[in-house]
Amino acid sequence: MLTIYDSAARAKREFTPIRPGHVGIYVCGMTVYDRCHIGHARVLVVFDMVVRYLKERGFDVNYVRNITDIDDKIIARAAxxxxxxxxxxxxxxKLMRRDAEALGCLPPTSQPRATENVDEMIAMIETLIERGNAYRADNGDVYFDVSTFERYGSLSGRDPDDLRAGARVAVDEAKDDPLDFVLWKHAKPGEPQWEAPFGPGRPGWHIECSAMSTDALGTTFDIHGGGHDLMFPHHENEIAQSECATGCHFVNYWMHNGFVRVDDEKMSKSLGNFFTIEEVTQRYHPEVVRLFILSSHYRSPLNYSDQNLDAAQASLSRWYSALKKVPANAEPIPEVMDAFHEAMDDDFNTPKAIALIHEQLSLVHKIGEQDKEAAAPHAASINAMGAILNLGQLDPDAFLHWSAEGDREDTFDDAEINQLIAQRAEARAARNFEESDRIRDLLLDNGITLEDGAQGTTWRRQ
Structure with missing residues (x-):
């Protein structure tokens, strides 16, 4: 039985899709005015994991992740x-898709762009005006009237009266209530605009997701996901405008991944601790970043630090070293796979699932040198569990020989390393241990670790 923590219910609930065997999931995507950062990496990897596991459980998944390609920040950056x-x-x-692919993420079923769905947004705004849930203000903007939706604040657990008390209204806004939010921004000189019955302009941010999600998945769908920072006001506003426009319950399960912190501080450009996916994956293999993200439960805060990424790097090196020594040419162990599925069925508990993988890795390392046949089922179990999470699926040498971009000009290439290993083997055969140690230390000084085993010497970059 798969259970999902539903943010709206504040509890785990048994997952029952609207259509048996089918899942519709919508995730708020990126606003494309800059490179994706590690906060975006968490959203990408977490919901890729969710989709992969739903597929593992036999569901046909329609995964929609939108692209916001028009808003104030985009207009300002272009100018x-x-x-x-x-x-x-x-x-x-293009860069966002490159980052997602590097992190091992499957492309969504569809990636609707806001600018290609403005007609659907205009139609929804028209409906809201006709039903008395929205109004055109004196400045030409169209606002949603929060007072017409009784359940406003129910997702985030916030009291509208408390929100009003602390609300700030910009001097150029003409809304009736501080909580009212913009659906349509009136046309300004030099800005992109579309014709609409309520005046030329462009859509507000919140209406985009309501229009695109219901267009792609229907007026009620299974799962809506995104970062915890979107719960209020974005997702709260989505619920209000969607349910008022359609008259239907909007979403059955709300999923929110936790915040990303950097060395236990909030990530911020002003603090100088803001890192793009490109910057991080130049220093660490992208699969290290994926393992780092999945090693914490998706709802928990994630602390980005070199120490934590170094730990993920060491874990994956141990993982690939095990699979290189012992081929996974056996059937996975049923009891191990059952335990893995039990962990993942419990609200996608990847830390527990990865702990099971580490247990099997320990067994492979313990018995693999003496009895590869006995270790093979454990290696097969590692491979099967890793395949579901899209971890440990690379050629071991491709991972173990990878080097960070900053190190690539300062170290030996693969051919030079293999030549030095051959020279070391000759020195060892001649019992010239001084030369053997010299070569080993030379490689170690250049970030190359050697591992001697019954099948010869293997190497990996630190």
Missing amino acids: ENAESIESLTDRFI
Whole structure:
């Protein structure tokens, strides 16, 4: 039985899809005005893991992750760069997809762009105006009237009266209530705009996801995901406008991944602890980043630090070293796979699932040198569990021989390393242990660790 922690219910609930055997999942995607950062990496990897495991459990998954390609930040960045909005957003969409692929993420079933779905947004806003849930203000903007939705604040557990007491209204806004939020921004000179019955302009951010999710998945769908920071106000606003426009319950399960912190501090450009996926994966293999993310439960805070990434690097090196020594040419152990599925069925408990993998790794290392046949089922179990999480599926040498971008000009290439290992073997055969040790230390000084075994010497980059 698969259970999912539903943020709206604040409890784990047995997962029952609307259509048996089918799952519709919508995840709030990126606003494409800059490179994706490690916070985005967590969203990408977490929901890729969720989709992969749903597929493992036999579900046909329709995974929708939107792209916001028009908003204030995009307009400002394009003007700053003196380039067109289309050029800016196309460039960062390509880079976003490259980052996601590097992290081992499957492409979503569909990736709707906001600018390609403005007609659906206009239609939803028209419906909200007709039903008395939205109004056109004196400044030409269209706002959602929060007072018309009784359950406002139910997802985040916030009291509308308390929110009003602390709300700030910008001087150029003409809304009736501090909590009302913009659905349509009136046209301003030099900005992109679309014609609409309520005046030319462009959509607000919140209406994008309501229009695109219901268009792709229907008025009620199974799972809506995103970062914890989106719970309020974005997801709260989505619920209000969607349910008022359709008259239907919007989402059955809300999933939110936890915040990413850097050395136990909030990630912020002003603090100088802001890292893009590109920057991190130049220093660490992308699969190390994936393991690091999945080693914490998706709802827990994730602390980014060199120490934690170094630990993930060491774990994966041990993982690939084991699989290189012992081929996974046996059937996985049923009891191990049952325990893995039990962990994942419990709200996608990847830390527990990965702990099971480490237990099997210990057994492979313990018995593999003496009896590869006895160790093979354990290696097969590691491989099977890793395949579900998309970990440990690379060629072992491809991972073990990988080097960080900054180290690539300062160390030996693969051919030079293999030549030095051959020279060391000759020195050992001649009992010239001084030369053998010299070569080993030379390689170690250049970040190359040697491992001697019954099948010869293997190496990996530190």
